[in-house]
Amino acid sequence: MDVLESGRGELIQPPDLDAFREWNRTQKSRKLIDKLMTEKEAVSRFVFDGCYIGTELYGTVRCPMSLVREVIRQKKKDLRILGQGVLELDLWLAAGLIKKIDLTYIGLEVYGTSAAFRRAVEGGQIETCVEWSNAAITMRLKAAAMGIPFLPIRSMLGTDTLTYSAAKVVEDPFTGMKVCLVPALILDVGLMHVHRADRYGNAQVEGISGFAFEMGRACKRLIISAEEIIPTEEIRQYPDRTMIPYYLVDAVVHAPFGSHPGDMAYVHERDEPGIREWVEASKTAEGARAYLEKYVDNLADHEQYLALVGKERLDRLVAEREKRT
Amino acid sequence: MDEQSYSRTELMICVAARLFEDGTTTFIGTGIPMLAGMLAVKTTAPNLMPIFEFGGMGAIFDKLPTAVGGARTFHKALCATGITDTMETAQRGFIDYGFIGGAQIDPYGNLNSTTIGDHDHPKARLPGSGGGNDVGSLCWMTVAIMQHDKRRFVPQVDFITTPGYLTGPGKREAMGLPPRSGPIYVVSTLALLDFDRLPGGTCRMRLVATHPGVTVEEVVANTGFELIIPVKISENPPPSEVELKLLREEIDPEKLYI
Numbered sequence: 001m002d003v004l005e006s007g008r009g010e011l012i013q014p015p016d017l018d019a020f021r022e023w024n025r026t027q028k029s030r031k032l033i034d035k036l037m038t039e040k041e042a043v044s045r046f047v048f049d050g051c052y053i054g055t056e057l058y059g060t061v062r063c064p065m066s067l068v069r070e071v072i073r074q075k076k077k078d079l080r081i082l083g084q085g086v087l088e089l090d091l092w093l094a095a096g097l098i099k100k101i102d103l104t105y106i107g108l109e110v111y112g113t114s115a116a117f118r119r120a121v122e123g124g125q126i127e128t129c130v131e132w133s134n135a136a137i138t139m140r141l142k143a144a145a146m147g148i149p150f151l152p153i154r155s156m157l158g159t160d161t162l163t164y165s166a167a168k169v170v171e172d173p174f175t176g177m178k179v180c181l182v183p184a185l186i187l188d189v190g191l192m193h194v195h196r197a198d199r200y201g202n203a204q205v206e207g208i209s210g211f212a213f214e215m216g217r218a219c220k221r222l223i224i225s226a227e228e229i230i231p232t233e234e235i236r237q238y239p240d241r242t243m244i245p246y247y248l249v250d251a252v253v254h255a256p257f258g259s260h261p262g263d264m265a266y267v268h269e270r271d272e273p274g275i276r277e278w279v280e281a282s283k284t285a286e287g288a289r290a291y292l293e294k295y296v297d298n299l300a301d302h303e304q305y306l307a308l309v310g311k312e313r314l315d316r317l318v319a320e321r322e323k324r325t
Numbered sequence: 326m327d328e329q330s331y332s333r334t335e336l337m338i339c340v341a342a343r344l345f346e347d348g349t350t351t352f353i354g355t356g357i358p359m360l361a362g363m364l365a366v367k368t369t370a371p372n373l374m375p376i377f378e379f380g381g382m383g384a385i386f387d388k389l390p391t392a393v394g395g396a397r398t399f400h401k402a403l404c405a406t407g408i409t410d411t412m413e414t415a416q417r418g419f420i421d422y423g424f425i426g427g428a429q430i431d432p433y434g435n436l437n438s439t440t441i442g443d444h445d446h447p448k449a450r451l452p453g454s455g456g457g458n459d460v461g462s463l464c465w466m467t468v469a470i471m472q473h474d475k476r477r478f479v480p481q482v483d484f485i486t487t488p489g490y491l492t493g494p495g496k497r498e499a500m501g502l503p504p505r506s507g508p509i510y511v512v513s514t515l516a517l518l519d520f521d522r523l524p525g526g527t528c529r530m531r532l533v534a535t536h537p538g539v540t541v542e543e544v545v546a547n548t549g550f551e552l553i554i555p556v557k558i559s560e561n562p563p564p565s566e567v568e569l570k571l572l573r574e575e576i577d578p579e580k581l582y583i
Binding site for chain 2: 057058060061062083084086103104105106107109110113114117118121122129131132133134135136138139142153154155156157158159160161164169177178179180207208209210211212213214263265266269270321322
């Protein structure tokens with residue numbers, strides 16, 4: 001199979017599928033072990049300087065923001081990231097933690113482009129931005145989840161998105177059609193926020209699943225934060241709802257409102273003034289720093305963060321939530 | 326309704342909304358496409374199947390979605406799935422339309438939402454493809470919604486994030502993109518445009534209809550490349566009172582976009 005075209009982007013995290021198998025054999029326990037711990041412990045044990053890290057879902061939607069803030073508190077640096085994000089990656093960019101990006105989207109959605117991202121790239125803080133589409137990134141995770149080195153897709157072809165990616169174009173040996181091959185992406189660490197989990201890591205998500213299924217299976221270390229910690233008996237009552245089985249998980253963190261100021265479907269609405277506060281603050285480097293001081297560095301943990309946001313405001317978000325009735 | 330009583334953005338949203346075809350599956354991108362889709366469902370396309378990339382399918386629009394993965398994208402939906410499923414659904418030919426935006430567009434409908442200037446040392450770093458490239462690659466028909474000026478309608482985009490007809494007829498297919506797919510309309514703040522895409526056509530952008538109060542000369546003056554100007558050019562009907570009322574009172578009462 002001849003390579004017809006190669007993207008010139010760096011393959012930031014080259015996949016080693018046999019090493020991944022070996023890792024999964026030797027480093028991931030099959031036993032039901034109590035993995036409940038704090039954000040502080042989970043991040044200090046599993047996130048390391050220079051690691052390749054991803055978050056799921058994204059910034060304003062079911063995003064593990066309490067873990068994201070803890071990563072900043074612990075100043076984990078030179079991160080290489082899966083760049084599908086809004087607030088979470090903005091905070092890391094503003095804190096100067098990111099070195100390389102496999103990029104599909106970093107912006108503020110309804111509020112436009114990200115000033116933090118612009119400053120970081122235009123100012124040269126980011127060593128490289130390798131371009132991908134959303135389908136490409138999730139298929140890269142899916143390939144890792146499948147334990148295979150790549151997947152063929154029909155996106156990216158003919159565009160600069162492909163030219164500045166690390167994808168390759170080949171002719172399919174079966175049909176003769178041109179396809180874009182995207183390499184498996186195995187994360188060193190994944191952070192994910194879910195609706196409920198037991199203390200072993202069996203985790204359930206409500207509403208859309210984003211890329212939780214794929215990313216959960218594409219990580220060497222997976223930290224789950226959950227709105228609710230439930231007894232395993234409840235997991236066993238609804239096993240069909242388990243998206244992430246325990247053996248994928250390395251740490252379980254109890255984080256009510258863990259996605260604040262983003263939303264959590266059926267639990268609470270997003271905090272629009274809270275999101276706008278970042279949008280405004282992040283317009284300047286000074287503003288972004290002040291925000292990080294106020295909401296991250298000056299606070300010891302997620303509990304203090306929730307106290308700062310205030311019960312009244314959180315109650316209002318719960319009342320405004322998407323309801324099933 | 327006289328010209329002063331609505332903005333060009335409102336008009337653009339109304340013209341875009343009228344292009345949504347009832348009974349089709351339609352990928353809806355962030356921002357203006359969401360307003361247009363919601364207006365369409367409330368007017369001419371009540372049986373539209375809206376699809377949001379992170380997994381919302383067949384939502385009932387209650388409040389304007391502000392995030393492509395937010396709970397409003399699967400409010401009382403028919404299906405809440407994930408992004409690999411929505412992308413695979415498009416890849417196997419199940420998604421008819423995609424409505425998307427971009428920072429720059431060229432005569433062949435290629436869109437840029439990645440960088441202005443050199444990629445590695447950009448003058449402006451934009452968000453990136455997101456699902457844009459996938460929508461433009463995999464949906465049968467795409468519609469771009471854009472502000473119309475010379476900085477945005479350019480002879481060559483700085484970066485092809487999302488494929489239109491690339492460099493001309495047959496190029497999509499030659500690069501491996503699915504046959505008979507591609508951009509069909511551009512809705513701008515000045516006009517409705519399409520592409521010369523019949524067999525033997527150039528695949529270049531063509532003026533279809535100007536907005537009320539906009540002259541052909543104004544469209545030409547605000548376009549950085551040569552448009553195909555047919556002999557017959559119609560005028561888009563202005564927003565109706567019903568459309569404006571829905572837009573202002575039900576769809577975007579907080580004036581996030583309009």
